Amino acid sequence: MATLRAIGGKCRALMAAAKTSTAASVESSATKTTAAKKSKPVSAASATKGILKPVPVSPTLSQFIGSNEASRTEVVKKNPENKKEIICDEKLKVLFSGKDRVGFLEIAKLLSVHFVKAGAAMARELSTLLLAGTATGTIQPVTVWNGIKVGKKIIEFIGEVPEWINYNQNLENHLQLLKRKTEFLESREADVVIELKNIEHQSGRKRKEEVNHWLRRVKTKVTDVRKVDDDINTVSYLPRFLFRAWLGSCIGKEIDQVNDLVQQGSFTTGLLLDAPRDCGGPLVTSDLKGAVVVQKLDEIWGHLISPFTVRIGVQGPAGIGKTAVMAHIFNRLCSSCRVFYVNVPPDFSIYNLQACIAEELKVDHLPQTEGSEIRRAARLCQAFKSMKEFVLILDGLPKDFAPGDLGISLEGNKGKIIVTSQCLNVCKRMLCQETVVLESLSREDSENLFMEKLAADSPLSEDIRSVARDIIQKCSGIPSKIIDMAVQLRGADVNEWLDTSSDM
Known part of the structure; x- marks a missing residue:
């Protein structure tokens, strides 16, 4: 019994030691694990995701925290310490919509309005880049305008986030709908063309310019739709879901535009012009040079x-x-409505301009005394109001001037006014709803x-050709300068070319 008791005592001692050792081992392991967790650094990728990602903030919040960018967690840390409620001072009232007290759970909601949306940040960055490029001459006006249009499309697309899933899931269905509507539009185009051939020959009248404009727009739209169809299976650098959503958004807009063209193609007032009215006959015109000029003409129309x-x-x-x-615009208009072309006199005054307009409108017996502008305006106003x-x-x-001072009345009729000027501010102060800026010719x-205006009988020599390129460059794409230089140098020798280039 004593032996057994001794063995039992030793066993208990061994068990206690083992238990102590195990506990120490577990504690040591736990300590190491905790230390490892504490010492494990946060990856750079995880620190820039979700609510940890720094984003642009509003000027109000920027002034408060002293930074233009911050994550949502950083901003919350900067609030006064209070676990349940914040008593706002004047600075915090500006941030928290003027509230005196704000609960802790309200902070994130109230701060959300101060974090700049991705689209707005993109637009701001795009505008900065475009303005900087324009100022340094590295970006042409056409490039700026195209960039703005692309930026607007991207911002609109970002605003359609709730529809992205619908765009992605129904992409093929919407594409088929677009194809069917485009086929209907092409059928309507074919009908219009056949109808025009028949009635133009029979009546001897010309088609309306709006019909030609509609036909051109239809051809452009059909080309755009085909491009969308070609892109449907293309995976760009964007994730496939986002790319399909983008295409779905574009297809939706194409469908709307095709519907508009179908509706406009009804031509309820007819395809041909009414009997021509007397407007003094067409003006002498020359062919417009350059694809950009032709585009601008269509834009004005x-x-x-x-x-x-x-x-x-x-x-x-x-x-x-x-x-x-303007001469081309006049000739397009003169067979369909009453159009009056007035060259504004160099010695501009209301009195002189009234006289020019009266002569064009064939209004006789205007008061000729000084200070009679008001009575002259009344006579001209009556003449304009008599026209539908x-x-x-x-x-x-x-x-600029006030149209009423001249007697130009645009109320109660379908009158329109076109103003040309070297100064963009004149067009703005004339309250032009649309302003078309004419650009210089390409090289x-x-x-x-x-070369067309030079009308050389034989090819130019290499020496003259080099000087000609320099002269053309100094003309800066201004058509009148180019024509004047070409006419001046007809039949000239090399020395005359060199003298002309050095004098420019």
Whole structure:
């Protein structure tokens, strides 16, 4: 028994030692694990995701925290320490919508309005880059405008986040719908073309310019739809879901535009012009040079046929071709409505401009005494009001004026006014709803125009060709300068070319 008792005592001692050792081992292991967890650094990737990601903040919050960017967790840490409720001072009231007291759970909601949306940040960055590029001359105006249009599309797409899933899931169905509507539009286009061939020949009348404009828009739209169809299976650098959502958004807009063209193609007032009215006959015109100029002409015409646009501005430097473009516009209009073309006199005054308009409108017996502008305006106003539809072109306006001072009435009729000026501010102060800016010719178009007007009997020598390129470049894409230089150098020798280049 004593032996057994001794063995039992030793066993208990061994068990106690083992238990102590195990506990120590577990404690040591736990301590190491905890230390490892504490010492494990947070990865850079996880520190820039979710609520930890720094984002742009509003000017109000930026002034409060002293930084232009911050994560949501950092901003909350900067609030006064109070576990349940914050008593706001004047600074915090600005951030928290003027509240005196704010619960802890309200903080995130109230701060959310101060974090700049991704689209707004993108737009701000895009605007900064475009303005900087324009100031340094590295970005052309056309590039700026295209960049703005792309930026607007991206921002609109970001605002459609709730619809992304719908766009992605129904992409193929919407594409088929777009194809069916486009096929219907093409059928309507074919019907219009056949109808035009029949009735133009029979009546001897011309088709309306709005019909030609509609046909051009249909061809452009059909091309755009085909491009969308080609892109449907293309995976860009974007994730496939996002890319399909983007395509779905584009297809939705294409469907709306096709529907608009189908509706406009009904032509309830007919396809042909009414009997021509006397407007003094067409003006002598020359072919417009350069694809950009032709596009600008179509842009002006699009504004003219819009029922919502009454005042249109055309701006560009001297010699850019404003008068040539207006002559084409006049000839397009003169067979469909009453159009009046007025060259604004260099010695601009209300009195002188009234006289020019009266001569164009064939209004006789205007008061001729000084200070009679008000009575002259009343006579002109009566003449304009007697017309149901008219277009007044004022070419070369050096300064703005109130249309009422001249007697131009745009109320109670379908009158429109087109103003051309070298100064963009004149168009703005004339309250033009749309302003078309004419741009200089490209290098290729400038060279083609120069060689056409030079009318050389034989190819130019290499020496003269080099000087010609320098002269063309100094003309800065201004058509009138290019034409003047070409006419001046017809039949000239190398020395005359060199002298002309050095004098420019």
